[in-house]
Amino acid sequence: xxxxxxxxxxxxxxxxxxxxxxxxxxxxxxxxxxxxxxxxxxxxxxxxxxxxxxxxxxxxxxxxxxxxxxxxxxxxxxxxxxxxxxxxxxxxxxxxxxxxxxxxxxxxxxxxxxxxxxxxxxxxxxxxxxxxxxxxxxxxxxxxxxxxxxxxxxxxxxxxxxxxxxxxxxxxxxxxxxxxxxxxxxxxxxxxxxxxxxxxxxxxxxxxxxxxxxxxxxxxxxxxxxxxxxxxxxxxxxxxxxxx
Amino acid sequence: xxxxxxxxxxxxxxxxxxxxxxxxxxxxxxxxxxxxxxxxxxxxxxxxxxxxxxxxxxxxxxxxxxxxxxxxxxxxxxxxxxxxxxxxxxxxxxxxxxxxxxxxxxxxxxxxxxxxxxxxxxxxxxxxxxxxxxxxxxxxxxxxxxxxxxxxxxxxxxxxxxxxxxxxxxxxxxxxxxxxxxxxxxxxxxxxxxxxxxxxxxxxxxxxxxxxxxxxxxxxxxxxxxxxxxxxxxxxxxx
Numbered sequence: 001x002x003x004x005x006x007x008x009x010x011x012x013x014x015x016x017x018x019x020x021x022x023x024x025x026x027x028x029x030x031x032x033x034x035x036x037x038x039x040x041x042x043x044x045x046x047x048x049x050x051x052x053x054x055x056x057x058x059x060x061x062x063x064x065x066x067x068x069x070x071x072x073x074x075x076x077x078x079x080x081x082x083x084x085x086x087x088x089x090x091x092x093x094x095x096x097x098x099x100x101x102x103x104x105x106x107x108x109x110x111x112x113x114x115x116x117x118x119x120x121x122x123x124x125x126x127x128x129x130x131x132x133x134x135x136x137x138x139x140x141x142x143x144x145x146x147x148x149x150x151x152x153x154x155x156x157x158x159x160x161x162x163x164x165x166x167x168x169x170x171x172x173x174x175x176x177x178x179x180x181x182x183x184x185x186x187x188x189x190x191x192x193x194x195x196x197x198x199x200x201x202x203x204x205x206x207x208x209x210x211x212x213x214x215x216x217x218x219x220x221x222x223x224x225x226x227x228x229x230x231x232x233x234x235x236x237x238x239x240x241x242x243x244x
Numbered sequence: 245x246x247x248x249x250x251x252x253x254x255x256x257x258x259x260x261x262x263x264x265x266x267x268x269x270x271x272x273x274x275x276x277x278x279x280x281x282x283x284x285x286x287x288x289x290x291x292x293x294x295x296x297x298x299x300x301x302x303x304x305x306x307x308x309x310x311x312x313x314x315x316x317x318x319x320x321x322x323x324x325x326x327x328x329x330x331x332x333x334x335x336x337x338x339x340x341x342x343x344x345x346x347x348x349x350x351x352x353x354x355x356x357x358x359x360x361x362x363x364x365x366x367x368x369x370x371x372x373x374x375x376x377x378x379x380x381x382x383x384x385x386x387x388x389x390x391x392x393x394x395x396x397x398x399x400x401x402x403x404x405x406x407x408x409x410x411x412x413x414x415x416x417x418x419x420x421x422x423x424x425x426x427x428x429x430x431x432x433x434x435x436x437x438x439x440x441x442x443x444x445x446x447x448x449x450x451x452x453x454x455x456x457x458x459x460x461x462x463x464x465x466x467x468x469x470x471x472x473x474x475x476x477x478x479x480x481x482x483x
Contacts, residue, residue, distance in 0.1 A: 008345035016333045019370065079329030083386075086295050087346050088318045241313065244258055244299045 001090040009089075009097025010104075013071070017105060023067075027105060031059040031113040039121040049124050053132070053208045054177050054201040056113055060106045060136045061143035061197060062168050068102060068147030069160045076151070085241045094239065095232050098148065099141055106140030107133065127207035131217075135207065138224050139200045143168075145231035152238030171197035176205075196227035246309060248273040248394055248425035249294060254303035256289050263289050264448045266303065271427060271441070276420045278439030279429040280472070285445040287429040288326060291396050294427065295323045308393055319347055322392035326399045328383035332372040336363055336382045339371060340389060347390035357385040360415060362408065377403040384412075395419070397428045401435065413438045433468035444475060451479050 017024060038055065039048050075081040084094060110133045117123040125132065150167055154160035174184065174192035181192050192198045203220035210217070249271035256264040264286050271277045279287045292298035293305050296313015305312040308320055330339045340354035358367050361381040366374060371382055384400055397416075401409045413435070416426050420440070428439070436442050437456050444452040444459075452459055452475050460466055463474035 004348070005346050008342055012331070012334070012338070012342040015338055016331060019333050078332070079325045079327060080331060082297055083323065083325065083329045083343075084346065086297060086318060086321065086323050087343070088315075088348070089346050242297055242299050 001092040001096070002088070005089050005093040006096045006100070009094055010100035013098055013101035014104060016071075017101070027063065027067075027109050028112050031056075031063070031109055032116040034059065035113055035117050035121060045122060045124070048121065049208060050205075051177065052117055052121070052123055053125060054175075054204045056110070056117060056132055057136050057139045057200045057204045058172060058175070058177070058197065059113065060110055060140035061200065062164065062172075063109070064102050064106055064140040064143035065147040065168055066161065066164050068098065068144040069151040069154065069163055070157055071098075072148050072151035073154050073157060073160045081239070082243075085239065091236045091239045095145075095148065095236060099144060099232070102144045103137055103141050106137045110136030110140070125208045126211040127209075127213075127217075131207045131213075132204065135200065135203050135221065135224075138221065138228070139197075142196055142200070142224055142228045142231065145228045145235060148235040149231050149238065152235070168197075171195045174198065175201045177201055196224055199223040199227075246306075247271050248275075248308055249427065250304075250306040251290075251293070252304050254290075254293060254305060255301040256286075256293060256298060257301050258289060262301075262448065264293075267448070267450060269443055269450060269453060271425060273425050274420055274423045275440040276416050276426045276428060276438070278436050278442045279427060279445060280431065280433065280436050280442055281445035281451070283431055284447075286448040287431075287445055288398055290445065291323075291398050291427065291429060294394075294396050295321060319390055320393045322387035322389075322395045324380075324384050324387045324395075324397045324400055326402075328371075328379040330371050330379065330383045330386060333370065335368050335370055336374070336385070337367045339382060340385050343386040344389045349390035353389055353391075357388040360388055361385045362411060375403075377405070377408065380404070381408075381412075391424075393424060395424060395426045397426065399429055399431070401430065401432070409435075433472055436468050444472065446476060451475055 035052060038052050042048050114129055114133050118129055146167060150163045151160055154163060174188055174195060175197045181189055181198060184192065199220040203217055206214060206217040206220065247270040251267060251269045254264050254267040255262065279290065281287060289298060293300060294307055294312055307317055310317050336358055337354065340357050341351055344351060344354040358364055361384050363378060363381055363385065366378060371379055374382065380400065380403060387395060401412055416428060420426055439456060441455055442452065442459060443450060459471055463471040465471050465474060
C-alpha cells in the first residue's frame with residue numbers, strides 16, 4: 001500500500017462531501033437535533049444520561065453505514081472502482097482512504113453532537129467527554145466498514161439503503177439500550193454478544209458510570225476495533241480486480 | 245521485438261455465454277489499432293481482457309511483455325471505459341488531480357491532460373454539469389495521466405461533434421508517433437480509416453485483421469461501411 005494514494009483518496013472523498021453542502025449540513029446538524037428531541041421527549045435528566053449517552057455512539061454508526069454503502073455502490077456502478085483497480089492503487093489504500101475521510105467527518109459530527117449534549121442539554125457523565133467523542137468516531141468507522149462490506153451485495157441504491165434496517169436495526173434492538181442485555185432471553189443475549197454495537201453501547205455506559213478508564217472499557221473498545229478490522233477485511237475480499 | 249499486445253486462443257464467457265471463441269491477434273508498438281464491428285461483437289470484452297479486469301476462461305493475453313493485469317502493468321496501461329468513469333461530484337481538475345496522485349504523476353500533468361482533451365474552460369466545473377461528450381473527454385483525460393505506454397480506449401469519440409472527433413484522432417496519431425500504442429474501439433466505420441490497422445470483430449470472431457488500405461482492396465470498395473458488409477459476406481461464404 002502507499003500513503004500517497006491513501007491520503008489522496010481520503011482527500012478526494014472529503015472533497016466530494018464538501019461539494020454536497022446539504023449532506024454536510026445534515027451530517028452535522030441531525031444528530032444534535034435528535035439529541036435535543038430526545039432530551040425533551042424524556043424530560044428527565046437521569047433517563048437522558050442513560051439513554052442519550054449511548055445514542056451519541058449509535059447515530060454515527062447508522063449514518064456512516066448509510067453514507068458509505070451508497071458511496072461505495074456509486075464507485076462500483078460508475079466504473080470508477082474498476083478504473084482504480086487497474087491503477088497501482090492497493091485495495092487497502094481505498095479502504096483506509098474512505099476510513100480516514102469518514103473518521104474526519106464523524107469527528108466533526110460527534111464533537112458537535114457531544115457538545116450539544118453536554119453544554120446545552122446538561123448531559124452528565126463520570127468519564128471525560130473526550131472519550132465519548134473518541135468512541136463515537138470509532139463507531140462511525142465501524143459503521144463505515146460494515147457499509148462498505150454490504151455494499152457489495154447491493155445492485156441498486158434501493159437495495160443499499162435497505163441494508164440499514166436489515167443489518168443495523170437488529171443490533172440496535174439487542175444492544176442493551178431498550179432492555180439490559182442480561183435481562184433478555186438467553187438466545188437473544190447470545191446474539192447480542194456477537195454483535196459489535198452491543199460493545200459500543202457498553203463502552204459508552206462505562207464512560208457514563210466510571211470516572212477512570214476501566215478494563216471493561218478497554219475490552220469493549222478492543223472488540224469494536226476488532227470488528228472494524230474484520231469488516232474491512234471482508235470488504236477487501238469483495239473488491240475484485242477481475243470480474244466475469 | 246514482440247508486439248505490445250499478444251492474444252492467443254482467447255476464450256471468454258460472460259453470463260454463462262461464450263462471447264470470445266478462441267481469438268488470436270496482436271498489436272504492434274507505437275500504432276493505432278481500431279477495434280471495429282457491430283455492438284455485441286466482443287470489442288469491450290476483448291478490451292477488458294487487455295486491461296486485466298475480465299475473468300478469462302482459457303487462452304493467453306500478454307501486454308507489454310507481461311501477463312495482462314500484472315501489478316507491473318498498472319502504471320503502464322491507461323483504460324477508458326465506454327461510459328465515463330469519473331466522479332460526477334468533483335470538478336474536472338479535481339478528478340484529474342486525484343487520478344494523477346494515484347498514478348504518481350505530478351499535478352502539472354493533471355492540467356496538461358485537461359488541455360489535451362480540450363476541456364480547459366470547463367476545468368473547474370463539476371463533471372455532473374458537463375455534457376455527455378465533455379464527460380467522455382474528462383474520463384479520457386484521466387487515462388492520459390502518467391504517460392501510459394498502452395492506451396485502451398472504448399468508444400472514446402461517441403457523442404462528439406466532427407471537429408472534436410478530428411482533434412482527438414489527431415491526438416491519437418501524435419501519441420502513436422511518440423511511441424504510445426493505442427487500441428481504440430468504435431462502431432463508426434469512417435473512423436477506421438484513421439487507424440494503422442483494423443481488427444474487425446463480429447460475434448466473438450476476428451472477421452478481418454489488416455491495414456485499412458489492404459481491407460479496402462480485399463473488399464474492392466472505398467466505402468468503409470460497404471467494406472465491412474462485403475468482408476462479412478465473404479466470410480460467410482467461406483464458412
